[in-house]
Amino acid sequence: MSEPVLIARDVVAGYVPGMPICHGVSIDVRPGEIVTIIGPNGAGKSTFLKALAGLVLFESGTVHCLGQDVSGRPSHELIQLGLGFVPQTGNVFTGLTIHENLVMGGHTLSAAELKTRLARTYEQFPLLAERRSATGGVLSGGQRQTLAVARALMTDPRVIMLDEPTAGLSPRVVGEVFASLRGLAQEGVAVLMVEQNAKAALRISDRGYVLAEGRNRMAASAADLLVDPAVGEAFLGGKRHAR
Numbered sequence: 001m002s003e004p005v006l007i008a009r010d011v012v013a014g015y016v017p018g019m020p021i022c023h024g025v026s027i028d029v030r031p032g033e034i035v036t037i038i039g040p041n042g043a044g045k046s047t048f049l050k051a052l053a054g055l056v057l058f059e060s061g062t063v064h065c066l067g068q069d070v071s072g073r074p075s076h077e078l079i080q081l082g083l084g085f086v087p088q089t090g091n092v093f094t095g096l097t098i099h100e101n102l103v104m105g106g107h108t109l110s111a112a113e114l115k116t117r118l119a120r121t122y123e124q125f126p127l128l129a130e131r132r133s134a135t136g137g138v139l140s141g142g143q144r145q146t147l148a149v150a151r152a153l154m155t156d157p158r159v160i161m162l163d164e165p166t167a168g169l170s171p172r173v174v175g176e177v178f179a180s181l182r183g184l185a186q187e188g189v190a191v192l193m194v195e196q197n198a199k200a201a202l203r204i205s206d207r208g209y210v211l212a213e214g215r216n217r218m219a220a221s222a223a224d225l226l227v228d229p230a231v232g233e234a235f236l237g238g239k240r241h242a243r
């Protein structure tokens, strides 16, 4: 099996110095793998992804991304290195058009690269091409999520992190978002997501982690987590777990 391209070890991070939310979280993600983090509300899942993305106070621990030590590096450096991040909220500029949002996603690219990537994005997501002049604010939840993912893909990330990519979407659109993540993984992209939609997310994942109170609680194959009674009861909608 290939080496992990994202390795976090004992990450301590938060918003206020000396008052961390993540108390030493560790994860690995390999190329082509989909890894899902689940856990109760307030467990620190979003904070952890933001710590890896260079968006919150990084107190200690290490993060290696694509062979480089990126511990505590700012987000623009991580984007240039090949890390994409789709945050839980505010993932689309609602006052800007679809086109402008995509251009923002590609702001680190040269003019020539930007042109090529925009063309590729519109080919890949015809819906965005059709509505390129519509502002983010008038899009449906599914369209907005598609735009958020497409924007993160503008820089061709080798590692992509998504915070609740299917929140608020209809089951059909959830399926579409997950299908696009599978497609990315098949191209060798390492996918790390946080999901409340735990059962559906684990079904398309290779492995999963349970986070609680800012700490690792469990790490297992997605298949094992899906049939674990404790996980089922807490996160997968009751005692009758997936089958």
Ligand SMILES: Nc1ncnc2c1ncn2[C@@H]1O[C@H](COP(=O)(O)OP(=O)(O)OP(=O)(O)O)[C@@H](O)[C@H]1O
Pocket (backbone or CB within 6 Å): 015, 021, 039, 040, 041, 042, 043, 044, 045, 046, 047, 048
């Ligand atoms: N911007 C912020 N400033 C200060 N504290 C914050 C901030 N954002 C989150 N927190 C605190 O960090 C803790 C963990 O929040 P976080 O959003 O990481 O949890 P989560 O596991 O993603 O929860 P959810 O499942 O509800 O999205 C919470 O106690 C929250 O109040």
Ligand SMILES: [Mg+2]
Pocket (backbone or CB within 6 Å): 045, 046, 047, 088, 163
């Ligand atoms: Mg969250």
